[in-house]
Amino acid sequence: MGILTDTFTLSNSTEIPKVGFGTWQVPDGKATYDAVRTALDVGYRHIDTAHGYGNEASVGRAVRDSGIAREDLFITSKLPADAKTHDLAATRRDESLTNLDLGWIDLYLVHAPWPWDRIATRHDQGNLDAWRALEEGYGDGTLKAIGISNFDVHDMENLLAHGDVAPVVNQIQYYVGFTEPVITSFAQEHGMLVEAYSPLATGDMLGNADVAAVAEAHGVSAAQVALRFCLQNGILPLPKAVGPEHIRDNAELDFELTADEMTTLNALADTAPSHYHNPTQG
Numbered sequence: 001m002g003i004l005t006d007t008f009t010l011s012n013s014t015e016i017p018k019v020g021f022g023t024w025q026v027p028d029g030k031a032t033y034d035a036v037r038t039a040l041d042v043g044y045r046h047i048d049t050a051h052g053y054g055n056e057a058s059v060g061r062a063v064r065d066s067g068i069a070r071e072d073l074f075i076t077s078k079l080p081a082d083a084k085t086h087d088l089a090a091t092r093r094d095e096s097l098t099n100l101d102l103g104w105i106d107l108y109l110v111h112a113p114w115p116w117d118r119i120a121t122r123h124d125q126g127n128l129d130a131w132r133a134l135e136e137g138y139g140d141g142t143l144k145a146i147g148i149s150n151f152d153v154h155d156m157e158n159l160l161a162h163g164d165v166a167p168v169v170n171q172i173q174y175y176v177g178f179t180e181p182v183i184t185s186f187a188q189e190h191g192m193l194v195e196a197y198s199p200l201a202t203g204d205m206l207g208n209a210d211v212a213a214v215a216e217a218h219g220v221s222a223a224q225v226a227l228r229f230c231l232q233n234g235i236l237p238l239p240k241a242v243g244p245e246h247i248r249d250n251a252e253l254d255f256e257l258t259a260d261e262m263t264t265l266n267a268l269a270d271t272a273p274s275h276y277h278n279p280t281q282g
């Protein structure tokens, strides 16, 4: 098996391919369709989208047209961050299922613990109410696994203490020099797989000289080093690309960073300090 079909096992025993293909900021329609078709042709089997990206329908169409067996694919989507009542969350969950039109969603995440226009505010009851709508989808089999994104320790504790089903994933911002160690450790200690969103800092870490030096030593790209860094830390990376060369580059991860290189990379300061970070992360 190659890296695109190797899997991590989630705490509910679901297998999840170790590299996911990101689709944030890829416009709905041809751009998303072409990017996802290219990714599937290259061999990616795990696609990450969200209701909020507005491109679920194009992801679904590309997946259906690929002819790849549904069981061989892993599709993640996300509940809009502002859906903090049970009824709105149930409506948005069902919209995601309809938009994708793939029978089921392999992993559905609460996109954030706060609406995007109120980052860092607390919504304990709202998150529990929204979570109930995900638990219902999990119970009826339309959502094969459920999890969270952008949750800090407080928000994870709230769900773990009061929810019926424990989240199996926390998807957070994670790249060389910005690994959110408190959140990462807490999530892992409580059985969650941590997924790295923006593993290339949306492209902003690719010019870092220390990463470039490691890349040169292996004859690979900075992006490939950044993705191996995640994998060798036990984190699932979600690189986004629309350029076919980028899509291919990010799939060629058949090399190993040495223990010394990992120590160096893990000790680096933020490799994209001017990149946007949620104020609750760190």
Ligand SMILES: NC(=O)c1ccc[n+]([C@@H]2O[C@H](COP(=O)([O-])OP(=O)(O)OC[C@H]3O[C@@H](n4cnc5c(N)ncnc54)[C@H](OP(=O)(O)O)[C@@H]3O)[C@@H](O)[C@H]2O)c1
Binding pocket: 021, 022, 023, 024, 025, 048, 049, 111, 149, 150, 171, 172, 196, 197, 198, 199, 200, 201, 202, 203, 206, 221, 223, 224, 238, 239, 240, 241, 242, 243, 244, 245, 246, 247, 249, 250
């Ligand atoms: N849960 C959340 O709140 C959240 C937030 C942000 C992101 N995400 C998820 O994480 C995914 C990835 O994060 P991201 O979209 O911020 O981007 P990213 O993967 O960190 O970086 C993507 C950028 O890097 C470029 N790139 C990709 N591969 C490259 C390569 N091999 N060499 C040189 N440049 C390369 C891309 O260019 P081209 O596109 O031009 O090829 C694009 O400009 C998202 O798409 C989304 O699925 C989730």
